[in-house]
Amino acid sequence: MLLEQQLQQDRIAAGMPGTRLARENEVIHRYHRALGRPGTEIALKLLDLCRHRGRPG
Structure with missing residues (x-):
């Protein structure tokens, strides 16, 4: 999980979205199909839980 958090921080620092939307859509479709x-x-x-893990509040 730490690697994903580092990647997210790197994406944000580079001015990109913090999440990989294509990956999130893949997860949503997999759960929907099942x-x-x-x-x-x-x-x-x-x-949503994964996005907010480690953040205060």
Whole structure:
């Protein structure tokens, strides 16, 4: 997980988005294919948790 955090910081420092949107879409589609609409909701919640891990608040 630390590597992903470092990559995110590097992307932000380079003026790029902090997240890889294509990767996030891949995760969402995978959960959706397996579980339907509930899978989409689960994937979105998991991605949100991952984005905010280690941040205060």
